[in-house]
Amino acid sequence: MQTQMTAPKTVSKTKSKHEASIRRRRLTQNLTLIIPAAIFIILILTAIFAPWLEPLPYDKTDLVARWAPPGTPGHLLGTDALGRDVLSRVIYGARVSLSVSLMVIFITAFVGTALGILSGYLGGNVDSVIMRITDIALSFPGLLLAMLLAVSLGPGFFTVVLALSVLGWAGYTRLVRGASLQIRNSDYVAQARVAGASPWRIMFVHIFPNVVNPLIIIMTMAVGMMILAESGMSYLGIGIPQPTPSWGSMVSDGRNYLDTAYWISLFPGICIALVVLSGNFLGDWLRDKMDPRLRQL
């Protein structure tokens, strides 16, 4: 049964089709990195240099030029019901929205990670108490809490930050606790204990570095999410009070003039969407780069 080497005819066809799919996938991969990264950089730059970038002070009202459509001289994106320049308000709004978002993220990430590692590593009663609180925080509607805070403290920058942080940490805790529990039972932590490493060394040298990956992915995505949440609150009037412009309140300002002055709501809405979208794509790209197993984030 001498076998002869027959050149497999089907190979060439599938090869070229296969190369095309790889090229396509690599192209889309680069796009899903460059565009969102660019948007993020633009957002950060506008937030930092907002006062110098805005053509007019964001709260300068000009009753004569009310509802000016986009493109009118001096008002690239038009003006709102009080004649304020939409472009300057969007620019300044970037600073407001981004600072809220970053402040909330750092508070919630820090608290969430600390609690997560503690409850994951220590286990026992500490773990069950922290997890009970986390479950409550996760299932309690954030918006309602924001309302409660708005009622007692009155709307404002810190009320928004507080409202988003009081429940925000729970997401991080649940994730970090899961990861640290897995790491605590891993072979290399057992190895470290046999080597005589102290609990603190185990937490900082072994658990924390292995938890950083999923953390970074969540934080990237959270930038957009927090801006979305803030804009929701501002839209309902329990967020950033007038006249400070936040993208959410701007959308809310424009909602009664939709058919006549659509641009008042349109442009801030687009900004919110762009930031959230790029946050998601950046997060997805980071996840694939770092650890494909974290698919469920």
Place this chain on the structure above:
Amino acid sequence: MSNIVLQVEDLHTSFFTRMGEVKAVDGVSFFVREGETFGIVGESGCGKSVTGLSIMRLLPEPGGKVVGGKIILEGKDLLELSKKVMRAYRGKMVSMILQDPMSSLNPVFPIGDQIAESVRLHQDLPENMVEPEVISSLRLLRIPAPETRLREYPFQLSGGMRQRVVGAIAMSCRPRLLIADEPTTALDATIQAQYIALFEDIQAKTNVAIIFITHDFGVISRICDRVGVMYAGKIVETAPTREIFKAPRHPYTSALIHSVPRLDRKDDRLFSIEGQPPSLLNLPSGCRFSPRCSVSMDICKEQQPPEIKLTDDHSVSCWRVK
């Protein structure tokens, strides 16, 4: 000599990944007769499991694809069959047992239903005949008290028992060919011995042709009639089990056999093959084993050795063998 049930000719299977084409199976040929157990042995990554999956045409999507060769089961080339016909073959004509009993059974369905599902699919029996058929499959695998086991869930059974249930599912429709992909690896020694004895019993009763995939020479020696030794996607030697152990002709086969510690005598120094198995992305030119072979010659590094038939059942691919 009973007739040949399965004839695999020059099978090529590749995985198209981002890093390029991985030639998992690179020209494999063998045959299995009725009532015979053909063993495929090799180290991890040599392509033995991929061969099994190629026969079942269940290569993981989207990358896996059979890119060449023929798989003839009872006269029909499985690669030519339509998807629908192939699906009808699976479970009826050819079946498979997987390695890990802990995760092979669906945790949310009782085991009786999981067996009945195959029976209803491939055998058009009246409903009242289904349960007796299921019980007879459980009995074939010598599972105690099958009537009560029917309603139990997988998590209520031990590893050994679950592997028998997986066997019952595979044999429920009396297939012509059974592919066992390392079924004993996850079992303890004594449970493994029970399971192997079971295989001999099943083959005696049903005369099914078996392909037994494993890396454990102990299992090979007890179960297989003939063995194919695989290395980096190719079968380097095929021979009856006795000859493989008694007079291995391929350097890799003999090196493997001598690096396994013996139970019946004290070895002072184990023979160990130097280096690492080759990466399937960029395979060495010529004979795949040449970089690690202690007796490799220049020609080994340039050209792949042809397959030489020493006897009817013993063939080897090595330049050293004339």
Place this chain on the structure above:
Amino acid sequence: MLRFITIRFLQSIVAFFGIMVLVFFLVRLSGDPTVFLRSTTSTPESIDLLRHKLGIDGSLGKQFWIYLKDYSKGDFGDSYTQQRSVIKMVEQALPNTLKLGIPSFFIGMVLALFLGVLAATRRDSFFDNGVKFIAVLGQALPGFWVAIMAVMIFSVRWRILPAQGMNSLANYVLPVGTMVFFMLPGMMRLVRSGMLDVLDSEYIKLARIKGLSENKVIWKHALRNALITPLTTAGMLFAGIVGGAVFTENIFNWPGMGRLALESTMGRDFPVVQTIALIVAIMVLGMNFLVDITYAYVDPQIRYQKS
């Protein structure tokens, strides 16, 4: 199984008590709530009277005791702004919210299930990327903005769907659509990731080995197991729905709990906001409890805990 239920039930009670304490302190965070209710003419005496009437004059401990006593008796006090018992206002608003919430929840679940499974089974296909895009878009676009645009297009520009009112079925299309839009992305992502994990498992491979059709493998074997993972976080999704309700009711002037909560927040109406918070908490905890029961039912391992 019974043990599992009793534990979860007691945990919910403890959680509810925790929320009651949380709500009590949150509301009193700023010290003097009456500062917003004083009119320019009010004298110190009238302020003290007002504070007494609202039961917020004593020490925090006393207030808490009154708060517990009243709430356990079901006396949720009167609304500041409308001098009507809070319970009556809630009784009026709750049915409307449920009329909107329940259909949206089920439509959302069915859609999420269907799209999530299809997205997971046709990976990287046109459909999968399409579904992923909708999910990402859904989470990216601010829900209220999409709702406004929908109102503008469907009722203002084309006039085929009413934006206000509750009487005919047509009134339900836009609000329910918005609610579903809020829920869909989160649920779909969960179902998809649950399915992806299950599809990698050995028993799915074995199901294919048996010769089952792809549909049977997915809808019978995979789905049943894939439902277990999203169920564990369904509680979180329900909290999202409540949030969605506030927006939707506000945009469509739907006289439900959401709008009532918002109005009373604007009017700094403590008792109403407090009551709504507690009722929502009960609903959320109740929902979690139900989810755990179905979770226990779906996963036989928990059901057979007693063996």
Place this chain on the structure above:
Amino acid sequence: MPEVLLEGRDLVKHYPVTRGFLQHVVGWVRAVDGVSFKVEQGQTLSIVGESGAGKTTIAKAILLLETLTSGSIIFQGKDLYKMSASQIKSEYRPKVQYMQQNPWSSMNPRMRVKDIVGEPLVCNTKLSKTEIYKKVADLLNSVGMGPEGMSKYPHEFSGGQRQRIAVARALALNPNLVVLDEPVSALDVSIRAQIMNLLKDLQAQHNLSYIVIAHNLATVRYMSHTVAIMYLGQIVEFGDTEEMFERPLHPYTRALISASQLTLPEEGVDTTTKQIILTGEMPSPLNPPPGCRFHTRCSEAREICSKEVPVTHIVGKQEVKCHNYD
């Protein structure tokens, strides 16, 4: 007679099984039930048994990764459970190291090889970074790994190379005893031989003693001087390796050897030597069978076996726990 390095006396480890609403204890999983053994300096003791026999629990108890229900572990004459925490850290920890089965999970994926191997030195000595890295280079060299791998990450190595790194890490503090939990069972056949030879060479060089947890009898015969066969939490036979493989005393040992037998037709050994196939399944450690725990599966079981617990008899140099030798 080399002095005894480590001795285990009547080790017992029971895990409570709780049920009911208030978690009241319903039963005990008797993972380890009265196990005694000793290992001399420079010798290798293998603990063999099937899954559920309790061998990993013993390894973890020796490494103080788990606390025992009762019994004591004597190391160089001192009872570990009577030593203070600081004594343990200074006198016990540096002298006993651990090598694990799975090369893919026994190293922190975020640390470089030089830090992984150097960790025991960092935790137990005051050496500077450069001194540690110099010692690490020597260690890697002694296990056949070049210095170029020092700043690489674990995922850049094959299974065999990682086990070499694990050996280097275990030797960092030149310990007296290394506990090896199935050191080669996750490796390919050809790579196993390399690691086993390496371990034997290092043992000869540094006069190390090993406690090897294994289930493959062939590797046990190649590696160890003394063997303890465990079944359901108890040692059923203990003694010299060659003696045990030539004349196994306990029925379970005979069944284990027969099950792992490589029936080689090579030397015309007639493969029909009656194979001992055990019937039934491994009983659950929650309620082990009364009397001798093996009687439910033992072909030579007698009336007494299911009633009384057999005493450990001394037969020549071997110890066996079976009524056949009453």
